[in-house]
Amino acid sequence: MKKGDLKKFFKKFWFVVWQDDSFKGWIFSIIFLLIVIKLIFFPLLTLASGTPLPLVIVESCSMYHGGNLFSNFDNWWKIHERKYFQEEIIKTAFLEFPFKNGFNKGDILFVTGIKPEKVKVGEIIIFNAGERNPIIHRIMSIKEENGIYTFSTRGDNNNGQLFIEKEINQSQLVGRPIANVAPYLGWIKLIFFENAKSSEERGFCNEN
Template sequence: MSKESFKNFWKKFWHLLWKDDSWKGWLFSIIFLFVFIKFIFFPGLSWVTGTQLPLAIVESCSMYHQGGTWPLTSYDSWINSHQTKYKNLNITEQQFSNFKMKNGFNKGDILFITGVKPENIKVGDIIIFIAPTTNPVIHRVIAIRTDPTTNKRIFSTEGDNNNGQLSFENNIQENQILGKAQFKLAPYLGWVKLVFFEAQKSPQERGFCTQR
């Protein structure tokens, strides 16, 4: 292809992608964005972050914290009603106040995930891991122990808004871990996807969150 032919091709491509308001232009733009996101953006982001799941949509209310009532902050209000739970887990209020994402997160939030080595995971970190559920689970680490036979770490997690552990949360192996949550990237934006699957959930799992 000559330089002139390439310039003409590029001009037509650019016009069709950004300036053509016809149905053909819209269809081309949608297809282009899909291909770019699926085959370029996400693979690139996965390579940079070191995890196959660099962005995660929160699909449940298990990490929800209800907002505080003045003069208490959201965190103060929440920790006051959960002190006993964490005391029984040997986690003090002072320890929890230093945990990353101590205010939890809401259903529909999009979280930024990075890969993490098992030896760098601490109690209080929020990890995303493969579980016997449809999608991976993202909960807070509440305990870590070492298998004396393999010398590998075994993790226990629990959702901040859950009243106990799920059956599979007490024996999470190193090879189940997909990454660690770093911060909330886009509050509620995940609802754009979740709204299409709400009807398939049980009645108690549908809709917005309440504190348990």
């Protein structure tokens, strides 16, 4: 291809993608943006964050607090204090935990990679447990034996532990959320999969 032909091609391509207001132009723009996101943005984000899952959507209510962004921690603690008593976690300690007001279904979280020895009780981790999607729960306890770390977690809105989260091996860790970058925005995706869930899992969250 000659230099002049190449210049014409890029000029036409630029017009179709960014300036053409026709239906065809919109389709080309969407396809182009999806390709850029898939092949450039996410690989770079994965590299920068140190985890294969830099952005996650909260898909369940297990970390929900009543009121969520406007949750009253004192009221929440009165309801849930008993379940933390056996873990020897007191109110003043929980107040220092990251995301003390939990997450809501549909929140989009930014995630970074973690080293097992750097994780602390009260932090929230994302881990693989053989389920369809990774689980996002708060660490209740940590054990270390011969340099191998094992974690126990629970969802803030769960009254008990899942069997699969009582002994989480360090090899199951995916990362930890460091920011709720888009509260509720994940519903744009979730709404298409709600009908496939059980009746208990559908819809907005309620506090247990």
